[in-house]
Amino acid sequence: ILGSMGSAYCEKGDYNQALNHLEQAIAIERKIGDRYGLAFDLLYQAQTLFLLGKFKEARQINLEGLEIAREMGDEEQRFEAQILAAKIEFKLVTDENAQVRYCIEPLEEMLIHVDPSTVPGQAQKADLHYELWEMLTVLCQKNPAGSPFLSKEILTQRLEAHRQQA
Numbered sequence: 524i525l526g527s528m529g530s531a532y533c534e535k536g537d538y539n540q541a542l543n544h545l546e547q548a549i550a551i552e553r554k555i556g557d558r559y560g561l562a563f564d565l566l567y568q569a570q571t572l573f574l575l576g577k578f579k580e581a582r583q584i585n586l587e588g589l590e591i592a593r594e595m596g597d598e599e600q601r602f603e604a605q606i607l608a609a610k611i612e613f614k615l616v617t618d619e620n621a622q623v624r625y626c627i628e629p630l631e632e633m634l635i636h637v638d639p640s641t642v643p644g645q646a647q648k649a650d651l652h653y654e655l656w657e658m659l660t661v662l663c664q665k666n667p668a669g670s671p672f673l674s675k676e677i678l679t680q681r682l683e684a685h686r687q688q689a
Contacts, residue, residue, distance in 0.1 A: 525544045525545070525547045525548035525551065526544070526545060526548035526549075526552075526560060526563065526564040526567070528544040529541045529542070529543075529544035529545035529548060529564065529567060529568070529571075530545075530567050532544060533545075533567060533570065533571045533574070538571050538574055538575050541567075541571045542568065542571055542572070545564050545567055545568040545571065546568070548560070548564045549561060549564050549565060549568065552564060558591055558594070558595055559595065559597070561588075561591060562588050562591040562592045562595065562597065562600050563588075563600060565584050565585070565587055565588030565591070566585065566588040566589075566592075566600060566603055566604050566607065568584050568588075569581045569582075569584040569585035569588060569604075569607055569611075570607060572584065573585075573607060573610065573611060573614075578611050578614045578615050579615070581607070581611050582608070582611045582612075582615065585604055585607050585608055585611060586608070588600070588604050589601060589604035589605065589608065592604055
């Protein structure tokens with residue numbers, strides 16, 4: 524219940540109340556060993572911190588949530604955590620080479636290799652791919668060489684294929 528209240532406060536924009544409820548939920552989930560709830564609430568806490576501009580704190584918490592999601596084999600939470608990780612790095616990293624390594628390559632990987640059937644809902648799929656594409660576009664503009672793995676043309680083709688599937 525506390526985690527749900529925290530996520531609801533976050534959605535309303537009351538980030539301090541969200542963090543308060545999420546911290547309580549996380550403490551309980553750690554105590555009782557609820558790994559699924561812990562991963563979910565850690566990721567929501569990281570998202571809330573990100574929205575508050577606390578990127579370093581968000582990074583640390585998101586990495587913990589991502590690791591738990593990986594251990595559990597929860598593809599949906601892992602996917603959400605990877606997207607948030609790329610957003611966080613996008614805000615923190617100023618070196619262009621590091622942006623390629625920590626932002627462009629992971630986003631390309633998700634954009635190209637994600638199974639659209641693992642992302643619930645048509646609108647969410649479209650939003651997700653748009654968001655990934657926008658981040659890649661900004662990063663490629665900062666780094667005209669783009670990624671060493673893919674050209675903008677290939678990314679465009681893959682995006683169109685994903686849009687048709689969505």
